[in-house]
Amino acid sequence: MTNPDPKRWLALAVILSAAFMDLLDVTIVNVAIPSIQSQMKAGYSAIQWITAGYALAFAVVLITGGRLGDIFGRKRLFMIGMTGFTIASALCGLAATPGMLIGARVFQGGMAALMVPQVMAIIHVTFPANERGKVMGMFGGIVGSAAVAGPIVGGLLVQWNLLGLHWRPIFLVNLPVGIFGLIVAFRVITESKAPHATKLDLPGVGLSVAGLFMLVFPLMQGRDLGWPLWGWLMMVAALPVLAGFVLYERRKGQRGASPLVELSLFRFRSFASGILTNLTFATTLGVFFLVWSLYMQLGLGWTPLHAGLTGIPFSIGVSAAAGMSVQFLVPKFGRKVVQFGVLLMGGGLVLYIEMAKHLDQGFTSIQMALPLLITGVGMGLVVAPIFDLILTDVPTRDAGSASGLLNTSQQLGQAFGIALTALVFFNMMGTNATKAVDDMKPTVTRQLVAAGVPAPQADQVYASFKQCAVDRAEEKDPSSLPASCPNPAHPDPHQSPAVGQILANQGVEAGRQTMINGYETTLWFVAGGQFLVFLLMFFLPKNVRAKDPNGTSGDVEDAGSGTGEPVFAH
Incomplete structure (x- = not known):
């Protein structure tokens, strides 16, 4: 980029504020779940859908959202997504019933899926290559800040009970941020499109959404409905629907059309195994975060603020280890860093289980700090570099499509994890x-x-x-x-x-005590999941490989930070 956009830093501030708003919204809701349950008289399945509905809508619309930005313009889709996200936040805050809140959360997740892919795409087209390292560092700081701020802000807003609104301000706080961001974005973000924009694969969108919904919905509603026969039949029927989606996408790709998913990416073993690894990792985390919040507030009887502050060591561990892993550790030790990270996470969880078992309801925030810090450091060693390892064999020209699939697998994993909570946690009550x-x-x-x-x-x-x-x-x-x-x-x-x-x-x-016993059982499931992720990581490349200008890759001993050119979810 010969002449960088003079307004690029203002544009960056806007899109990073949108990313922060999205990430904050994910972490802030977990703290407020017990308050929502109490105030709205919500059942356990409603609690799951309030969190999983957002993640599922985000997952199934994410690839489509990125492709729409390529076709119709990234600025346009960013503003549409941010507008919708802000409106959805207002609807969440004003919801009168659990059903209304779930519907607003699904809408919010869909709008986030239009907004978030444009963040990385706008960075890519707005900033020259020599500035992107600094920008991605700032983006990493935003991720860490949201992880720390979410539980604390959520705890404060719920505990303060502003104007007698209880949990509702956790959503309404997005309104001024969204409105201000839209006003500034209109003035400072430059429009861009893909050089060779293609038509949207509507049948592919329909098949993928239908198949995923048929798989996840019965998992989440099964317990409440007594595991009816139609639920099992729906899950079985999801498999041919998803198989039909794969066949349709393959044929469309063979005809030279523009499929929603570029299936040729799966010829790379590192990418195919990486999708499964990422999905499994995100599934275990989806279980952990929801049950952890319920454990602290309903099991130990803590306030939302107390629970939020307790998570600070975990968030600090994630942020500190993420920076170290990318800049210093992965260039020297490669895949071993992420494998050590998942083992460290599993070890931290086992330590947490043993302490919870012995200390019971006397478990304090100070005593939780060590296992949470260990678990957070382990997570930080994984989440920052794993995308580079998974994408290292993928040609540069396909990096956007591959990144979109990875982000989708991550969001789907979280939705599956929350759905599996019904089997692992609520079903054993x-x-x-x-x-x-x-x-x-x-x-x-x-x-x-x-x-x-x-x-x-x-x-x-x-x-x-x-x-x-x-x-x-x-x-x-x-x-x-x-x-x-x-x-x-x-x-x-x-x-x-x-x-x-x-x-x-x-x-x-x-x-x-019932809640505590269920939490300890669930943590064993999460710890076991980390060991499975550790085994799957043996299929990843040993090191990050640098790409040459022609898009091919070769092994290099000194791969720098492993970040290279940013990979974008569009």
């Missing part, structure tokens, strides 16, 4: 409640006897208490009261107030 209440039996019966209940009758009261606790844990709607539980509005006249208070207090304890 009854089992975990049974274990929790069985462990509490000596304490409960001792307190009942001390309150004047005869020993034989204390056993009967305990049995009723256990049935209520288990039924409540298995309820699809956590706010509903099972028939086996006493109604607080109509207390048993044959039961003394002291006994009622004992059962109420122990019921709260049982709910928290």
